[in-house]
Amino acid sequence: MSDLREAPKPTPSRLKRLAGRWWRQQSPSRQDRFATMGPLVSVLLFLAAITSAFWYLRNEEIDRATEALHRDTEVAQQQIRLHLIENQEQLVRMARELVTRDIDAKEFMDQAATFQRERPEVRLVAWINAQREVRASQAVSTFHPETAPNGEIPEPALPVENQRSEAEAAFLAARDARQPLYSKPYNDAQGAPVFQLHVPLIDRHGFAGAIVVEYSIEALLRYFVPTEVTRRHAIAVLGPDQRVLTGTVNTPTQTQSNNTLAYQVPLAPLANGMQLRGQGFRTSIGLIGNTLFWMVVALSVLTVWMLLGTWRHMRRRGQIQKALVQETNFRRAMENSMLTGMRAMDMNGQVTYVNPAFCAMTGYSEAELVDGFPPFPYWPEDRIEENMRLLQQELQGRSPAGGIEVKVKRKDGSVFDARMYVSPLIDPKGQQTGWMTSMTNITEAKRIRDQLSASHERFTTVLEQLDAAVSVLSVQQGELLFTNRSYRLWFGGDAKGHEGLTSVGISPPFQTEGDDEVDTLSGLPTQELMESGAQPREVYIESLQMWFDVRSRYLQWTDGRLAQMLIATDITARRRIEEQAQQQAERAAATSRLITMGEMASSVAHELNQPLTAITNYCNGIVSRVRAGTIQTEDMIAALQKTARQAERAGQVIHRIRAFVKRSEPQRQASQAVDIVEDAVELAGIELRRRKVNIHTYVAQRLPPLMVDPILIEQVLMNLLKNAAEAIDNAQMPPSRRHIELRVVPKHSAEEGGVIEFSVTDTGPGMKEDVLARLYEAFFSTKVEGMGIGLSLCRSIIESHQGRIRAQNLYNGSSVTGCRFAVTLPVDLTQKAEGPSVPDVPMEAAVSNPNASSS
Template identity: 70%
Template sequence: MLARFDVKGAWRRALLPLQRLATGWWRSQSPSRQDRFATLGPLISVLLFLSAIVLAVWYLRNEEIDRASEAVRRDTEIAQQQIQLRLIENEEQLLRIAREIATRATDASQFNAQAKAFARDRPEIIHITWLGSKRERLASESASGLQAETLMALGSDDPSMPAGNPATAPERAFQQAKQLRKSVYSQAFSDYNNTTVFQIQVPVLDRHGFSGMLIAEYSVEALLRYYVKSEVSARHALSILDDHDQILASTAPAMPGQRIKKPVIFYDAPLGRKLDNGLYLRGQGYRTSAGLIGNTLFWMVVALSVLTVWMLLGTWKHMRRRMHIQNALVNETNFRRAMENSMLTGMRAMDMESRISYVNPAFCAMTGFSEAELIGRKPPFPYWPPDRYEENARLLQQEIHGRSPAGGAEVKVMRKDGTTFDARMYVSPLIDPKGKQTGWMTSMTNITEAKRVRDQLSASHERFTTVLEGLDAAVSVLSVQQGELLFANRSYRLWFGADPKGHAMLAGSQLSRSKEDPDADEEVDDYGGLPSQHLTEVGSDPREVYIESLEMWFDVRARYLQWTDGRLAQMLIATDITARRHAEMLAAQQAEKAQVTSRLMTMGEMASSVAHELNQPLTAITNYCNGMVSRVRNDAIQKDDLLAALEKTAKQAQRAGQIIHRIRNFVKRSEPQRQASSAHSIVEDAVELAGIELRRRNVAIHTYVAQRLPTLMVDPILIEQVLMNLLKNAAEAIDNAGLPVSRRHIELRVVPKHTPELGGNIEFSVTDMGPGLPTEVIERMYEAFFSTKADGMGIGLGLCRSIVESHQGRIRAENLYNGPSIVGCRFAFTIPVDIPRPEPSGAAQNTAATP
């Protein structure tokens, strides 16, 4: 007894620290958390009880399944051993017979006697057959005594015969036994009578090698029926299955049409340890008790536990709702107190006798007086300036009688140190829960800084308005949704008045809405759904607009902005550019006149060459006419000769007319007109006109025009003028330099090109073998009135550059070098076209003219 008492005392002393720790933890929790733990305790107890019941039922069920599984395994292994012993015994007998056959100790008659005796004592054997080395049947004995003629006969359709088809189980076993030189079991198959069987094939080996095969065929169903004990089959169902889980034989066959399901309790074992044909033995057990789903006691315990949990959860939910309400009330009180204490707006409460009953910290911080100095004070209050007692008393009377302005009253407040600041005070009545007024609540805000900012903004707005009014450009702001003119400066009012239609004309669009339109409210807003922030961030490109009523041109720049009231608005700045437009039009007219003048000068310089070119056909015409007149007078001309002479005269006249037509088209003054033109035709016309000057100066020209060039959208006369100037300058450079005949030629090339900088373009290049150009001339050649000729006007290359750039092209000049020496000069200009990628130029058309 003493020893037992000491053990109990030791346990108490050991558990005392844990008890103290648990008690301290419980007391450290708040009352709300203690209530929560007290509610969760019974709930956890019920859940643990339910879990224990489930685990107990599950454990007992698993114990029962384990016992049943062990019994199935034991009976299955007993049946396996019995079948295996029978198979081994039969295999030994067959091996003995095979050896006697190999030693010639047994012939066919003796084999039949031995086979009949062997099969009589073994009901699982269907037949025993002796095959020769070439699969011929030497002897065969059926267990039933009734043997068909086709049984194991060569050439028959007996499925038990290994007839050479590798897809059959007997043939695969035959080949395997022949190769391995040992007995082999075949896979299960159906014989001639549709019985599931398998074979054991024992090779007959003599001193010469393979001499035949001894085959014994087993019935799977008889093997299971005769060698499984009745007490085992009574306890459990046993089945033989193949490697595809198909039941070949069973002690408990299924009902017809019933689907066989995989059992819950089963055990699988190979049919024989040496049997490698995929057959195995399955033992199946039966459950004797219901599971969890069918256990009524289990479901009663679950239902009672769920009911208890539901009641505990309802109680816990009710307590939580009460706790939430209590916490919400405390949080609301703390929130309001924290908001009043942290806000910058001063709060003051007065009772019906104008006595201060409450001030928040912000009010004390603004006035400099403490809460004790203000609570309980009556007017005049200490924060009233002495010189404003009457004004503050009047405002206080307005507050008491409820006549305080809705926008608040602006007052002067004096701090404790004597300084003053501007404040705005708002008053509202204090109502108790019974609906009775108990006083007044006043909020006070310091507006000193706000007044200063407002005054600065007012001054800034005045300066801004002065600047906008002084601008020479028209500035207007229009509301996008309402079509209302929000702002217009003096220049806008001078040109358009106060009409918003002037803004619409400058913007190039009609007003989206109009106040005069009665259906304006039913119109769909074109800007509805668009993000106004993106519109205000993105500007627009400047446009030039002509106002017909004012006969003025304006440079208009527009952008969207957010107006002061939040509406989306469009601002336009329109600058008068009428004088600039007139100057540009005058410059364009002068440029056109300069182009015509340049062409006339070119024809003037080529006048002697043109006269010489026209003199030849005119002289030929005169000679033909005089000759025909003389021969007609002498009656010495035939009709055919007269026709030939007239045809030659007409050809010469046509030639002279073509020369005059070309010259007339070249020098005719017309408006620049772009049209679809062919590079080949432009080059042909320019070369034909320039050929007159080239022949006079004894200069040859070679042209190369690539085939399949795209169509050019240009003014063909202006491009011909550029080519004429470049060809004439090249001829003059060669002629003035007095070069030999081998260098008196010009090359004109027209090829397609594609560069990353310019994209797709057609390049016209004129290359001569002249002395080239000095560097200072290349830098200044495009300047107006700059020329290297003594009688030149200096407008040719400048016009060429203007023409090319008006077609969005580029022109350049470069010297050609052979080492340090200049051997020629190349002028090239490009006209942009749509060429997606560089293409090799095809066969080109070459024409050559010699002087």
């Protein structure tokens, strides 16, 4: 035990050193965080302490109020109890005198009157025998009994045999128990709550009756509860069912609020379930209603909010400071790494700063240049006067914006060309403190410029030998700045040839309104003007009978002026070849239509045979009935009308076929998609009915007009519908899969823009992948007797209208369920047609019944 030593307790100075060491080990950001969180934690602890103190005081107040309530309620109970016991003892004495015949009825009335006068709570004193007959009764003067149904006036609230009442129950209980008993509370004839005391009369023969005393509960509470108790608390008497019978104030009967204190005690010596309840109200309703508490909470919250705001502000300032340091380091690194030399001077011409690039250019160190005055050591000896003059212009702020070209001498004696730009140095207060000069070595740039000049001469020589006309026109002055030999050969030296090729005047598409439109430092035009080059276009010059492919762009001319350059290439031979190819394509299209009608000759003949047969039948029927004299005028008119309709039908078929096969020059016009579809379906319906193929059409409403040749588009649709019907018929598809769907809907995509899509979907066997790859090749066909020009011609027609045609197989899982051809034609979707489209059902019905007869 003697070897054990107590561990040294940490002294305050040691704790301070440990705390200081721990604090120094933390990073600055963590120190700032702890410094910010310390006041915040202190405020939160202060708020918690204040809340706990208020909570403790509130509980103390509740305990004091509860204790006072218990005391006052028990005092009231004791006062009532003592009074009732005293009354009961006197009544027992009166009952004993009645049993021993010491007093008669008159003397009983006198004693009852005296008993009642001294006790205002007693409403009735009655002497009844064992048969419940009243021997004597003394009631208060304000008591008014009710009248019985038989006209008699019964005694107030007395027991009646075989009647269920509280008085009868108390009478029977007193008779059986042979001792005084209290009845349960009830309401008298006036509605006041009362209860009775039954004191039995027991003689040597047994039960001889009872003295009945009726108490007013309200008077008992009013006269025997001390005034100081009722002044502090509300006292109420409750029945066995916890219902309030009476009270010093109006108290709730069922529930109390959270701010109410209550205490209940039995109302002895009644022993009938009645209880005395004391009720008090807390003077403080808790933390919520405490103004001082909420003021402390509000101030604490405001302090916390201000601390958090200060912390956020400090954090932002730290972030800004960090960003500023990073930006300063970045700028310093950029200045140190850039090839442009930077030199700062004050208003007197003394050098205050040079960057490493400036030192590298001149060969002098920073110590040799900073704080120096002119003449500077990097000035050549033969140019000191000139440089001094330029320096005076710089200090006076008269340096040209385009910079100054000077000679600079290195420390080793070599000289190089440089360009210097000057800008003022402004401090944070807006005052100029000096001048910043940037210097760039342009020796290599001058050499490159000389090489570019030589290259330009060679390039000009090349342009002179081109077969294309090249011209450059000044936009502002409208004069030719350059023309090559081909331009002069075709248009001479006049600017009208340039204007004719551009098809516009010589005014520029962009008017410059100030120096802001042109970057004087780089010598280039604005971005908008550089992007405004015209699209390649073909121009016909009637005077030369020649076609030119014209391309143009804007550029900055050597003297800084804005100019337009044109390159016009002779494409007359190519245009003639294209015209010949177009004529051949038109002849091929007409031939294809004739071939299509030739293939459909039998179907057309069958289609025309039906209306002609109907006409013959109607005419023969009319002739027979006219000869027999059995025809009426109305029947003849009806038959002639049907004959005319059949003739019109045959004429429409012939008209559509004639318009389809008629050879004419391609003519693009505003056409409605619904009209094209209607004509194509009407002609294709002949072939579809022969092959027993149904067609379902849908044309979207309010489509904009198409700028197309309707006959050519109709030919494409005819070809697609005919191919779909042949694919279904050759595959011998069942009736459930012998149908074609033609849909016309508007679409918009980023690739094509606004288009109208014609799609033909069949339920045939589809096409193989190798066939899809070669589908549009000329003279390639999957038919035994096919020529292989149908789809190739369709593609040419659609592409000539700036459209597209696509084909794809339709799949259900891995099995092919049909093929779909989609044709898209460009259109402006913002222009809506005014009329509705043709409905879907009538067009479908026109071709869905191949066996229908027209007669």
